[in-house]
Amino acid sequence: MSSQAGYAYERLADELTRQVRAGMLAAGERIPSVRTMSERHGVSISTVLQAYRRLEALRLIEARPKSGFYVLAERAHRIPAPRPSKPVQAPTRVTTSDLMDAIVAASSDPHLVPLGAAVPDPALLPLRALARHMGSVLRDDPSGASTYGAPHGMLPLRRELAKREWNAGLSVAPDDLLVTCGAAEGLNLAIRATTEPGDVVAVESPAFFGTLQAIEASGRRALEIPTCPVNGIDVDALEDALGPHDVRACIVTPNFHNPLGSLVPDADKERLVRVLGAREIPLIEDDTFAELYFEDHQPASLRRWDTEGFVIRVGSLSKTLAPGYRIGWMVPGPRFEASVRRHKLASTVANATPPQLAVARYLASGRYDDHLRRLRRVLRDNVARMRAEVAARFPEGTRLSRPRGGFLLWVRLPDGVDALALHRRARERGISVSPGPIFSPSGGFRHCLRLSAGHLWSERTEWALDELAEMIGAG
Amino acid sequence: MSSQAGYAYERLADELTRQVRAGMLAAGERIPSVRTMSERHGVSISTVLQAYRRLEALRLIEARPKSGFYVLAERAHRIPAPRPSKPVQAPTRVTTSDLMDAIVAASSDPHLVPLGAAVPDPALLPLRALARHMGSVLRDDPSGASTYGAPHGMLPLRRELAKREWNAGLSVAPDDLLVTCGAAEGLNLAIRATTEPGDVVAVESPAFFGTLQAIEASGRRALEIPTCPVNGIDVDALEDALGPHDVRACIVTPNFHNPLGSLVPDADKERLVRVLGAREIPLIEDDTFAELYFEDHQPASLRRWDTEGFVIRVGSLSKTLAPGYRIGWMVPGPRFEASVRRHKLASTVANATPPQLAVARYLASGRYDDHLRRLRRVLRDNVARMRAEVAARFPEGTRLSRPRGGFLLWVRLPDGVDALALHRRARERGISVSPGPIFSPSGGFRHCLRLSAGHLWSERTEWALDELAEMIGAG
Numbered sequence: 001m002s003s004q005a006g007y008a009y010e011r012l013a014d015e016l017t018r019q020v021r022a023g024m025l026a027a028g029e030r031i032p033s034v035r036t037m038s039e040r041h042g043v044s045i046s047t048v049l050q051a052y053r054r055l056e057a058l059r060l061i062e063a064r065p066k067s068g069f070y071v072l073a074e075r076a077h078r079i080p081a082p083r084p085s086k087p088v089q090a091p092t093r094v095t096t097s098d099l100m101d102a103i104v105a106a107s108s109d110p111h112l113v114p115l116g117a118a119v120p121d122p123a124l125l126p127l128r129a130l131a132r133h134m135g136s137v138l139r140d141d142p143s144g145a146s147t148y149g150a151p152h153g154m155l156p157l158r159r160e161l162a163k164r165e166w167n168a169g170l171s172v173a174p175d176d177l178l179v180t181c182g183a184a185e186g187l188n189l190a191i192r193a194t195t196e197p198g199d200v201v202a203v204e205s206p207a208f209f210g211t212l213q214a215i216e217a218s219g220r221r222a223l224e225i226p227t228c229p230v231n232g233i234d235v236d237a238l239e240d241a242l243g244p245h246d247v248r249a250c251i252v253t254p255n256f257h258n259p260l261g262s263l264v265p266d267a268d269k270e271r272l273v274r275v276l277g278a279r280e281i282p283l284i285e286d287d288t289f290a291e292l293y294f295e296d297h298q299p300a301s302l303r304r305w306d307t308e309g310f311v312i313r314v315g316s317l318s319k320t321l322a323p324g325y326r327i328g329w330m331v332p333g334p335r336f337e338a339s340v341r342r343h344k345l346a347s348t349v350a351n352a353t354p355p356q357l358a359v360a361r362y363l364a365s366g367r368y369d370d371h372l373r374r375l376r377r378v379l380r381d382n383v384a385r386m387r388a389e390v391a392a393r394f395p396e397g398t399r400l401s402r403p404r405g406g407f408l409l410w411v412r413l414p415d416g417v418d419a420l421a422l423h424r425r426a427r428e429r430g431i432s433v434s435p436g437p438i439f440s441p442s443g444g445f446r447h448c449l450r451l452s453a454g455h456l457w458s459e460r461t462e463w464a465l466d467e468l469a470e471m472i473g474a475g
Numbered sequence: 476m477s478s479q480a481g482y483a484y485e486r487l488a489d490e491l492t493r494q495v496r497a498g499m500l501a502a503g504e505r506i507p508s509v510r511t512m513s514e515r516h517g518v519s520i521s522t523v524l525q526a527y528r529r530l531e532a533l534r535l536i537e538a539r540p541k542s543g544f545y546v547l548a549e550r551a552h553r554i555p556a557p558r559p560s561k562p563v564q565a566p567t568r569v570t571t572s573d574l575m576d577a578i579v580a581a582s583s584d585p586h587l588v589p590l591g592a593a594v595p596d597p598a599l600l601p602l603r604a605l606a607r608h609m610g611s612v613l614r615d616d617p618s619g620a621s622t623y624g625a626p627h628g629m630l631p632l633r634r635e636l637a638k639r640e641w642n643a644g645l646s647v648a649p650d651d652l653l654v655t656c657g658a659a660e661g662l663n664l665a666i667r668a669t670t671e672p673g674d675v676v677a678v679e680s681p682a683f684f685g686t687l688q689a690i691e692a693s694g695r696r697a698l699e700i701p702t703c704p705v706n707g708i709d710v711d712a713l714e715d716a717l718g719p720h721d722v723r724a725c726i727v728t729p730n731f732h733n734p735l736g737s738l739v740p741d742a743d744k745e746r747l748v749r750v751l752g753a754r755e756i757p758l759i760e761d762d763t764f765a766e767l768y769f770e771d772h773q774p775a776s777l778r779r780w781d782t783e784g785f786v787i788r789v790g791s792l793s794k795t796l797a798p799g800y801r802i803g804w805m806v807p808g809p810r811f812e813a814s815v816r817r818h819k820l821a822s823t824v825a826n827a828t829p830p831q832l833a834v835a836r837y838l839a840s841g842r843y844d845d846h847l848r849r850l851r852r853v854l855r856d857n858v859a860r861m862r863a864e865v866a867a868r869f870p871e872g873t874r875l876s877r878p879r880g881g882f883l884l885w886v887r888l889p890d891g892v893d894a895l896a897l898h899r900r901a902r903e904r905g906i907s908v909s910p911g912p913i914f915s916p917s918g919g920f921r922h923c924l925r926l927s928a929g930h931l932w933s934e935r936t937e938w939a940l941d942e943l944a945e946m947i948g949a950g
Contacts, residue, residue, distance in 0.1 A: 014525060064799075101813075101816075101817060101820070104820070105626075117623075119622065119623060122618035122619075122621065123618070125618075125621065127613075127617040127618055127620075128617050128620040128797075129619070130612035130613075130617075130621065131610075131614065131620070133615045134609060134610070134829065135606075135609070135610045135613070136615055137605035138602075138609055138610070139606065142602040142603050142605075142606045143597035143598070143600075143602055144597075144607065145602075145606070145799065146597065146600070146602040146606070146797045146798070146799045146800065147592060147594065147797075147798050147799045148583060148798040148799055149799060151580075155772050171827055181656065181823035181824070181826075181827075182824055183820065184821070184823055184824045185823050188821065188822050188823075192692065195692070196672075197671075197672035197673075197694055198672075210821070210824070213820060213821035214821050214822075216821065217667065217817070217818050217821035217822060219671070219672055288870035315684065318623075322621045322622075323621070323622050323623040324620065324621045324622045324623055324624060324825075324827060324828030324829065325621065325827055325828070325829070326576070326823065326824070326825065326826065326827040326828075338576075341576075342576060342688070342691075342692070343692050345576070345579070345688060346659070346688035346689050346691065347655065347660060347662065347663050347689075347692060347822065347823075348656035348660050348663075348801065348822075348823060349657055349659045349685070349801070350655070350799075350801065351656075351801065351827070352656075352799060352800055352827045352830045353799030353800070353801075354609065354799065354800070354829065354830060355827045355829060355830070360540040373849075399627065411789070428703050456864070
């Protein structure tokens with residue numbers, strides 16, 4: 001039984017989900033009756049029924065009239081993962097076209113069914129609690145809360161963020177940490193602090209398009225490194241690329257990669273840090289999704305293996321707390337700290353003060369972990385459900401990622417389907433999706449799609465998946 | 476009589492100040508008795524007394540026991556302005572040293588008497604009203620106020636800012652305008668949107684050190700252009716510099732320059748825009764202090780004369796409303812709009828949403844103009860008073876700017892005095908000042924000092940000026 005807090009029916013549903021996924025309950029098998037289950041687990045009939053309804057919603061079981069509940073032959077279990085990527089082996093000057101900008105803009109158009117933007121549903125975030133804390137910090141000290149803060153961020157917030165770094169396997173002091181305008185600014189500062197214009201920066205293939213935009217804006221070049229959709233960056237391939245290419249920095253999302261959802265195993269993390277550290281190449285870690293793990297605990301930061309001080313860590317609260325507060329953070333380490341601070345001062349001077357103090361109070365209230373537990377459960381269910389629904393609808397030849405955290409799905413469509421054309425048609429029908437090419441500076445992933453399962457599941461979601469399936473089927 | 480609103484005694488004091496400054500009441504002259512003045516202006520005895528006390532505080536008049544009030548032989552009237560600057564005539568790669576960073580950091584140390592930072596006293600800002608609006612926007616729509624806004628800013632704020640551009644002589648639509656994290660981000664985006672690494676950017680000599688930091692952070696080079704402490708940038712000198720140097724952009728603060736307080740006359744503004752426009756050189760206008768005018772109206776933006784679309788306008792509410800809300804704006808014009816937006820998206824994605832909405836409501840409430848009127852009056856008095864106090868204390872050979880707006884004084888100390896050493900000693904005694912060299916990439920202005928008169932006048936201010944005078948006197 002899961003040790004996580006929550007309602008009894010949720011714990012039961014989690015346990016059954018695990019059994020189904022582990023194959024302990026096979027497809028077609030009848031699961032114990034509601035009464036049997038109630039007695040076995042010492043919970044009420046209604047608790048069991050609630051748990052079964054949840055599994056039904058996730059398409060893990062189905063009710064057969066007058067017979068009971070059966071484990072579904074879930075296509076999502078059999079649908080293959082996308083293949084490892086094989087990007088071009090030369091640095092690319094990044095030029096995101098106007099088309100790309102339009103795509104990114106459309107992905108947050110509130111009128112579209114939001115399968116495009118990597119944003120959690122506002123209904124899943126503790127925004128009223130945050131608003132109350134904002135009110136109280138401004139009432140308590142309107143002047144302190146409204147004047148310039150230190151460029152590296154307000155101390156109360158740095159204290160709370162530093163404490164939370166324990167969860168990433170790190171021991172960080174408030175002064176080691178710098179508050180940024182989301183992970184976006186963190187990536188920018190890290191790139192500017194470690195490289196010069198024209199330098200080659202190694203990125204994953206596919207890569208978060210915000211990373212590519214930062215590389216473009218700073219005039220660096222991107223070298224795409226192959227990835228595996230399960231284990232993330234291919235460290236061997238990276239090492240091979242360091243021979244022919246003068247790589248000056250490397251940006252990696254080890255935990256629940258955007259868009260892959262992959263998780264780099266600890267052994268690979270250690271090798272990654274060692275390979276780059278030995279060559280004194282800065283390793284920029286984008287750890288935006290780490291708190292949204294589906295398994296037992298938050299995976300470790302690359303800094304845990306960093307003995308040489310070449311890992312710059314970048315984090316964000318935008319996916320878990322409040323995108324609009326623009327709170328991210330960095331742990332640059334002593335080697336890059338002065339330069340990162342100088343770039344922060346030169347670029348935005350400091351984050352807005354009131355959101356920093358409001359978030360600090362919210363974190364200090366101790367409610368964040370409860371919130372995260374609930375959020376993770378919803379997102380994990382949403383991802384499972386979207387996998388099942390996509391598997392049930394999309395044509396033969398579709399491949400599908402199996403994310404281990406976060407809320408993003410990476411879909412490899414059958415060969416004939418052009419993702420940019422699909423994006424356009426979907427938009428006309430009122431659906432936003434993120435087409436593969438925006439995740440590659442060399443225009444790769446023409447047949448791929450990123451879908452977000454971050455929003456509350458609704459009939460609109462199912463309608464949108466129906467529509468997408470129809471468009472894909474029509475070629 | 477002044478047409479500005481305010482108490483009767485303030486209007487009277489303003490009128491008398493004007494007469495003294497215009498020489499209509501000469502030094503040593505006895506001014507009319509309280510009774511005479513009361514009858515002449517149809518105001519009460521106590522109103523006249525309040526006005527006279529104010530003039531006393533500004534060191535414009537003094538009370539002589541049993542004799543009346545006399546116009547002071549104000550040294551501030553006779554103290555000369557600093558000479559026009561003569562910077563080195565070659566582009567400089569900007570490298571603000573750690574020392575410079577430490578100086579900038581110290582200038583906002585709350586334990587020091589704050590003559591260093593260019594920040595208005597929080598007591599002068601409507602922070603409680605802003606806090607109330609913040610509370611109401613978050614209560615009314617916690618989800619809308621807490622999620623990602625558009626990269627170019629929330630529409631309600633852009634609407635209010637666009638309306639206010641009328642005061643700068645401009646007709647601007649909300650969509651022409653982009654919200655930034657203070658003027659700092661605006662300057663950064665403008666530099667990155669118009670130039671490449673290594674390019675030469677013309678700046679004023681002296682220049683706001685934030686501008687120099689942005690040039691450094693983006694790897695551009697600075698070419699210093701001579702200025703006049705009264706009329707700002709020397710357009711002839713700029714034109715001369717365009718021959719030998721491949722200038723790719725020019726950054727100018729036409730209205731109440733930081734640190735000079737100078738105001739470029741309209742005819743020069745027009746020439747400046749024409750000279751650069753004819754050569755298709757982008758002209759970046761930093762208009763941060765424009766609303767803090769001491770005379771009748773806000774001076775015009777350079778964009779008023781911009782027919783070719785080469786002026787990028789940058790503004791900020793940090794000096795007039797709430798530094799910690801980090802609200803600035805840009806009007807990039809159609810030529811640079813797409814590039815500026817792309818750089819904004821790549822650097823911080825968007826400003827934090829709640830401060831934008833709170834400021835929008837505050838501006839819509841119509842109280843901002845009342846606030847500005849009061850703020851301008853206090854700052855103008857503070858500047859006059861600081862000029863008088865400096866003139867009375869600092870040794871022969873001191874030169875002093877006569878700002879026409881803002882709240883900064885530029886002091887040229889006698890030749891022997893090293894501003895960096897003075898800065899260090901002042902800091903040891905608990906006083907922050909901004910030494911001249913931070914305003915020059917080539918290390919100029921060794922004998923200059925910027926003093927801020929933005930804080931409420933107090934005995935600490937006078938004590939600090941005493942201390943500074945003593946240190947300067949001691950060489």
